Amino acid sequence: EVQLVESGGGLVQPGRSLRLSCAASGFTFDDYGMHWVRQAPGRGLEWVSGITWNSGNIGYADSVKGRFTISRDNAKNSLYLQMNSLGAEDTALYYCAKLGGGYCSGGPCYFDYWGQGTLVTVSS
């Protein structure tokens, strides 16, 4: 059974940093691209960042580019999101999502499994 378990969320002051983690199990982690998607309170889903199976290609939403860094450790079956210079606009439930394949361009570009999310609240 595929499981994605996010952790690392919490209350953080504006301007500070936070690192999210996603522990994956039930599939061959290093065969698949992984992404982060967030949902701010009362808002829709927003794609945040994605990384290919071998970390060879990485993408970010304009809203987080330069502040967030995605990474993965295939030996630990884990995905990470380092979030710096956090602002109130980053307050959201952050989901870890598994891609249907190793990468999007020309490959399966959809999320077939999602975690339950970890809540990040940026407030003083």
Add this chain to the structure above:
Amino acid sequence: QSALTQPASVSGSPGQSITISCTGTSSDVGSYNLVSWYQHHPGRAPKLMIYEVNKRPSGVSNRFSGSKSGYTASLTISGLQTEDEANYYCCSYAGATTLVFGGGTKLTVL
């Protein structure tokens, strides 16, 4: 990276059919047949309903179908059921390992 455009809400009666549109640009929907649709009930993880424009994952009812024409993708739900009431999001590949979601559509089954 502008969000894809979806209607904020749609509604229908049990047994009816509804269609949700998702309009993008030449940078996303118009360039790739990599549009997916997700059903999202509050408090639960989103669920994949359609991928690659019109393909249905195993276990998803054939009442759900997808299509695309130009810059607009569509999700059609036929034979509406009360359990279909949820928020629906489209998503498209936008090149260079980036994706974009639609703003979401709240489906109400009257």
